[in-house]
Amino acid sequence: MFLAKADLQILIDRLANQGFEVIGPTVSQAAIVYDRIQSVSELPQGWTDRQAPGEYRLERRNDDELFGYVVGPHSWKRYLFPPLTTLSTADLTSNGWQMRAADDNPPKYAFLGVRACELAAIRVQDRVFLEGAYVDPAYQRRRQNAFIVAVNCTQAASTCFCTSMETGPRCRSGFDLALTELPDGFEVEVGTPAGEELLSQLPTTSIAEKQLNDAEQRRQRAVDQISRHMDTDGLRDLLLTRLNHPRWDEVAQRCLACTNCTMVCPTCFCSSVEEVSDLEGQHSERERRWDSCFNLDFSYVSGGPVRRDIRSRYRQWLTHKLASWIDQFGSSGCVGCGRCITWCPVGIDLTEEVAALREGTP
Amino acid sequence: MSAKPKVGVFKFASCDGCQLSLLCAEDELLTVAGKIDIAYFLEATSHIDEGPYDIALVEGSITTPADIGHIRDIRKRSKYLITIGACATAGGIQALRNWADHDEFLRAVYARPEYIDSLATSTPIADHVPVDFELRGCPINRFQLVEVIVSLVNGRKPKTPSHSVCLDCKRRGNVCITVAQGVPCLGPVTQSGCGAICPTFDRGCYGCFGPAKQCNTGSLCQHLLAQGTLATELVPLLRNFNGYAPEFRQQSEQLVQLSTEVL
Amino acid sequence: MTSPQNTRTIKVEALTRVEGEGGLFVRLVGDRIEDVQLTIFEPPRLFEALLRGRKLEEVPDITARICGICPVAYQMSSVHALEMALGIEITEDIRRLRRLLYCGEWIESHALHVHLLHAPDFLGYDSGIDMAKDFPNEVNRGLRLKKHGNQLLEMLGGRAIHPINVAVGGFYRAPRRDEVAALIPDFEWGLQAAVDTTRWLATLDFPDFTRAYDMVCLVHPDEYPMNEGRVVSTTGSSWDVRDYEQEFHEDHVAHSTALQSSRGERQACYHVGPLARINLNRDRLSPTARRTADEIGFETPCWNPFRAIIARGLELIHAYEETLDILRTYRPPAIARIKYEYRAGQGCAATEAPRGLIYHRYEVDDAGLVTFAKIVPPTSQNQRQIEDDLRDYLPHILTEDEAATARHCEKLVRCYDPCISCSTHFLKLTVQRDG
């Protein structure tokens, strides 16, 4: 189906009318971030991004495409797995401590502009939070109501390597609706009955052959632009048997253990739970906060941290992401979005690290 | 600790901002004051108790010969000594004199420098007496201060997070300003505690909470130099409120050496 | 030489409820006052020296650290002075945001001093915390007002102590409209609360003590002075800020208090602070502040230093009302920070810190580095005045009970809300501890 550019606002309005809080790309602090939007005018129209290891620049396009860029520093995990979540509360009563689940009434989210690698990342987090022995209620509440409007990439950044991870750039499943941007509108694909239902309320027309071809060409352009590659062949075994490879020492010289890579990664899910209590000792809350395996105290046990140096922490991150994840959740923890490469302040590139780890003997 | 621990608040060379943080905890002040016996706090009360103290909060750095005796005396009279703020934990901004000609500094400010009795260095409290806990920041975070006091009152060991400013910055949803705008930022090597306010206001962190544990300042500086930041910009960035903290000090001295070698 | 029997000394080893550490030393021979010294044991931190060679952008961050109670005063004075050196004209929007920030500091500082530091003197308590037992409403109101000041500083400056958002040329980031609007309800409550506080302050018992002061502050044709104006004295003279140093001098004297300020040929002492401001600017107070001043019968010019506490109350009202005005009409400015090129030059500025006039002068080179800095904080200007006041006040209060005398002296010192850390950069250390 074809949706005219001018009618995208109707899609946003429809979602809002159905009680969704629409989250989409918008420009803030010199980057494209995901924030609440009400109007098409808040989208980064005519903007694009240039990305390289440790570098991101927002630049003007010479057209006014609405989705003419790739992924930025935010990911949808910010909404599904918020940086701060109150899990439970405890109150001291005459009957001792009484614990209960914290009130949690998240909005119904509609995500506009989810890319293929991000669909894959959401899928990865679903396996973590929903498909194990225990379900995380906070994630579940946000996830089960989320409406997803995907957007197919029509270009790639130098840091993208979704083709290596087989997650993109084409959106294949995991969306309610998927758009491919054309000069005057969108090719719309339906992924679910809910998507179908919403689409039926929009002023769409059937799509012309030429437009279909154009859309396909644009999607192919993204594929063609992908230059980065990670060889995943036998990667799990390779990494888990090269735990003493000299490359870990080398990367530890550069890594700041600053946590940026884990914060921007759409699949990283590590957290810590902290006590937030009143001064009188009558009321306390358990607050879950994003944490990172790069932190020294992350592995603290009485007696001291287990991962005492940056080398062991970088190794934990990379081996978890690319190897142990497969044992734990049945897929790689990396979807090839390239965020950790761009947003590493010193430009450490995991694909380069993997290549180096393949070299030499363990 | 006894029912109501005696707390003393002491000051050396400093701006008073850190002890003021306690008075700035408006919502908590009276509750906290009810749990402790404020035995010595010149800024807040005329009631003076010579101790001994269960908890001593020490602000400021050591800059005069008299300070040395005074801090030793406080240490003797205190069970648990906490240094508060960058002056006390790292020497503060006044530690810039440590790299300068002190007499020339005195002459620059005073018409009659001979009246001034001050040391050539500004040094952290821990260089002079054992310190039980350090609360970082220029100024400290008042919530951390309240948390530390309440922990001690309840017989717990105080804890403050040791991770980098970046973690808080990203939790807040900020965009990294180094990566997106090329602005040098010390966030990756600075200990959290402020809530990442500078990047939230579109400016680089200048490290006022001091070096994070195991921070890799060398790598950050090398990268910034490679990206075109000048050593002459990096040195003052490292040499400010926590400039004399070992990790920042070593790095700035290396940079100075590097740039003089180049010249 | 007088025999030791006739010599008495009255000492306040450590002044309390003031910012920074200092003491008081009085030597009497018989009933004659031999010497009065406000002694300072604050070690010098040498700011003017360490500023040299620093990038001018760092100056507001570094000078803020002179004082944790009034960092904004240092930031405002330094950016204005540097902007003069660079030839930057700031926009009206930036100017208003700066006033807003200053209001935050005035509210924070005045609310603290009035409720927690000075009121206990009038009511006979050791501290505001002790006073809270019998005056819970007043102390809690004070804490709430103080908190508003802090909230304003945090919203606009990033944090209350040593704000991080002040830049040469403006602000690193202008606040969003929603951030600004969120404060309005609290400030509406606070305006009324500030009026209540001032009414309450007016009911305190004031010593009957007046002096013929030379009071000095900024005067601006159409606003209550904060960030700019001419330097004006109650004696009728006035100066352009650029001529400040020709009239006002700093001397490094041999006894404990060095580098005091004095005025003119005669090296006379002068008085800066809220009383000076009210005396010279009453008709530019905000409407509610003016109305309250009339209602409580606050007469100006007021020459009783103890009544400065009421002047602070009135300024609190003013700051609230001005804040509300700015908050309500706020629109994010198109430019938050004005771009500039480096050039060699010098600039100076005087602004009104909560405690009074503060003066900065800098010289910068064409690489943007500071080559010279001079900073004159309010307390150094008041220091000689305080000693002079004490000399005059002592005969009224001298009794055998030295502790009581000392308490009276301290109460007078606190009228100036002295900020000793500020003055440190020029005060001497050694204390003459006995006669």
Next chain:
Amino acid sequence: MNVTCSPIINPWVCHTVRIQEITPEVADVATYHLSFDDSAIAAAYRFQPGQFNMLYLPGVGEVPISLSADPSSSATWAHTVRAVGNVTHQLARLRVGDTLGLRGPFGSSWPLSMADGHDVVIVAGGLGLAPLRPAIYELLRQADRFRSLTLLYGSRSPDTILFEHELPEWSQRGMSVQLTVDRASPDWAGHVGVVTLLLDRLPLSDPQRTSLFMCGPEVMMRFVGKSALARGIPEQHIWMSMERNMQCAIGLCGHCQLGPTFICKDGPVYRHNQLAPFLNVEGL
């Protein structure tokens, strides 16, 4: 995009438990006997030897602690805890009647049935005896299923021997109990040295049909594992219990990873060969 999920049962929320009894054990170690306030929960609560609970002291924090008493008891549940940090010290300050929070049980257990017909050797170091005690009760109860039962227990010094008063009874009921201490006191007549030495000296009639369960400091387990392998005990019959920082106990926080596993769900009890490649890697 709707995803179908199981109904929300919140695994983060603790039940209220009450301290019924506190048994001081050795210096800084006590056993806390807890009961649930809600009898329905008590009735439903079952655990296997080797599993642990999260104990929660509001305002202080939550920590993983093994269950240390008889799994067949259904009135109270015991935890033997050493005061080492904030939560455990605060726990040590509580009295009988005080309440706290509890979630659990979590984790894997000692697979006693896999030792059917075997010589069973239990090796414990220090507080490591606590998570093994429920297994010992179970083994003693079903003693006829096993060829022999041996406990090798190493303690720092004679006065830190845990459950000392119970040891004679265990011996009486047919378990060979051997003790060793790192540092002897003048009146100590027993072995001195690391617990591995006891294992090295233990006669094994049929190593192939021997099962070994161990818990103690990681270095101890590394050496015991080596020694057991050297003595011919097959890898798949050697079991160990591990510890790491734990924030959630339900596989969601990432803290307790060890190699490719999560200690909270794949452990704490592991078969030796699950961990063998990782045990000698520093900082995993």
